[in-house]
Amino acid sequence: MGKAQKKTGKGRLDKYYKLAKNSLKLREQGYRARSAFKLIQLNKKFAFLESARCCIDLCAAPGGWLQVASKYMPANSVIVGVDLVSIKPIPRVVTFTADITTPQCRNLIRNELKDWKADVVLHDGAPNVGTAWVQDAYSQSELVLMSLKLAVEFLVRGGTFVTKVFRSVDYNNLMWVFGQLFGKVEATKPPSSRNVSAEIFVVCRDFLAPRHIDPKFLDPKHVFKDLSTSAASGLDKGSSANNAHENVFMPEKKRRKRDGYDDGDHTLFRQVPAGDFVRSAEPINVLGLANKIVFQSEQEKGWLDLSITTPDVKANCDDLKVLGKRDFKTLLKWRLTLRGELGLDMKASPVEELTESAEITEVIDEEQQIQQEVCELLGWPSLERLKAEASAKAKRERRRANELKTKTIQRMQLQMTAPLDIGLELHDLSLKMGEDIFDLAGAEKGLNRHGGVVRLVNNEEIPEDNEDEREESEGEGVEDLDLDVDQDRERKLSALEAELDGMYDAYQEKLKERDTKHKVKETRRKNGVLEEWPGVQNDTGNDSDSDPSEGGWEVMVARKQMDQDSSSDEECDGDRVGQKRNRQELGSVSSNKKVKLITDLREPPLAPTRVAQVWFSQDMFRDVDTKVEDAGGDQVDDDVDMSSTPASSRSGGVESEPGHDDDLQIVPNDHGEGDAEIWEVRSGNPEDERKAYVEEYGLSTAEAVTLAQQLVNRKMTTTRLIDDGFNRYSLNAKDGLPTWFLDDEAKHYKPNIPITKEAVITLRARQRALDARPIKKIAEAKGRKRLRAARRLEKAMRKAEVVNANADMTENEKAKQIEALMKKGASKAKQKEVKVIVAKGGYRGVKGRPKGVKGRYTMVDARMKKEVRAQKRREKSRGKRR
């Protein structure tokens, strides 16, 4: 215990003040206020900051506590500070200027936190003091209650609320309220808090987060009600003495009958001479009522030098209000010893001790009764009743909150409300704090009831597998009266939703039609050529028509993937016929699968894999092959149900034990198929096909390439990659969300994966290589050319054979003629000349072949001829430049 400090002047300049204002340590630490040390010490004792991810500091200016929170809380924590006066910026901290007693303040915090809950709520508020002490203390208590109101709204279950209270008449009432809402409540005075100050810090841990909190618990009118009533009725007569005892024997116990200071006695700080304590017949009372024992007279000062007056005793005498049970015992022992040394009545002590213990028992035994009495006196229901009522209400509230949530999401979908409002409404409801400043209850009641009825009507399952809720819902017969109205309303809402969905689909169709890509696809589809591989999922028919509830997010992701693939396919058209064929086959595998499900449940005979071929090419299988072939001719009996065989044996029997003929599954070997066919994935499992597809075409985006490069270069581990996959975009519930919303989310609500320059370069290079390949038409033209050349050569050879068979010709003549024929056959076919006739002069207006023109011709006008010539010139010069 430190020395007592004066409240004014240099007395203020205690160790912590100096630390805060002058010392090197503070400058190093840069705290704005000495109060920072209080929080540091509180945190040292209770360690609530280190594990917190979200903290709200109410009455935070100038920001000392915020600085401490920012320092001790983990990086990336959310820290919000509010005060009447503005707070200079602090890194990692968001601050507002607001009065914590107003709804605006609550809304500001709500906006900032969204759906987050705070792990810690701090309150170090002090109202503008300077009026009468009682008023100051009362406003402080009110402020504490207001901060508690915010705390219960924003705190997470198990969270911590730290508040500053003044030791006043309201103290015990506040402590009682804290006790109702938190598992552990401890009042403490950190060493850096001046002893002369009446402030004490209450650390409330393990927030119970009741579903429903009776507004009375947070209403100053109710919480501090006993002030006048108890004083007036005189019911607490003698309670001072009781409290004094309790102060000593149960310093940390809630005292419900404490009436604070006597009427007219507003002295906050009581000093008792040590002599009074030593000589008093009621030492417990002295210890319980006084703040400090002082050694003023010469005799008392002399006691200070005695060996029994240890530094502990001296420190204990300095501030009685912060002592524990053991400290009081030390003081009482010291008193007894001193009384012995002084020759005062020694017999009184054991009696006193006995009385004390009797009192303790009595106090403990009466605890329950006191509680009961207090409840009665305050006009509150008993604790048991409160609990029962609260749990019943909590159930109702939970159900209503769920309904409201559903309703609000619907409203949001219809753009009738902003997402932000959801949390607010839910909180209003769950806290039921609508009676005074946060009054929304009336407005929401009707809506909740409607929601509830609709659920009942639709026989919807009440979430959170709460059977009680269901029973309760069923029991609420009164609500059935509203049934028709609600049904009607719900029907209208559904109709409106359906209409909106229809309009949205139409809009999507229009968009697609406008899209050139879509046009190209459509044309191809109509022409039946170069049909794009529609993707594995295409077997469901038109994707856009698919029900979002049947696949929802996956449908969108698959669609997105397909869009990306198809667009890249389009760009590198042409020569990728082979690849396309593969994909078409993959697609057909899945579509076949669907068809088969209707017509034939058996799997198709599978081609052996390369591994299987190698395996079965071993000598020991030669006989088996022959045996099977001999037996039936066919390699596989048509009636063998391949689908019933294990996958491993189906894929070629690789895992079958050699020598066990019975276990062997002989797969058909389609000799007509080339290697390319053998290596194709034909597992029939869409998942395998998807994987194979991704393996082949997966690295088509810069993001994918970046990740792949990071994996290869060991900048990223697979575990981290998987972990990163679980982000806020990946775990969104999409049930019941409309198509337009999912469409929009698929476009915009996706993780922003950083891409590297190298990845973009790689992709571009790949694209360039694809672009460099000839397009299909050119390949076809070249093929035709080759075919013509081959035909010419064939023709020449046939002619040469005839020449060779001619007996009239000499060998020399034959050789010359054959050489000429072959030369002709190998040379390009001569282009047939097309005559260009300018339609002017005599040719103008001529219809049909002009006179004197033989062979191919084309009629042109003068202008066209010029243009054609100019074009040729241009092409020529362009060719030269290249």
Ligand SMILES: C[S@@+](CC[C@H](N)C(=O)[O-])C[C@H]1O[C@@H](n2cnc3c(N)ncnc32)[C@H](O)[C@@H]1O
């Ligand atoms: C002791 S200071 C807080 C010091 C702070 N914990 C720190 O470490 O810097 C008390 C603060 O409470 C603020 N305050 C008092 N009443 C308030 C109210 N109704 N709303 C918001 N802040 C209030 C005052 O403006 C004052 O800045």
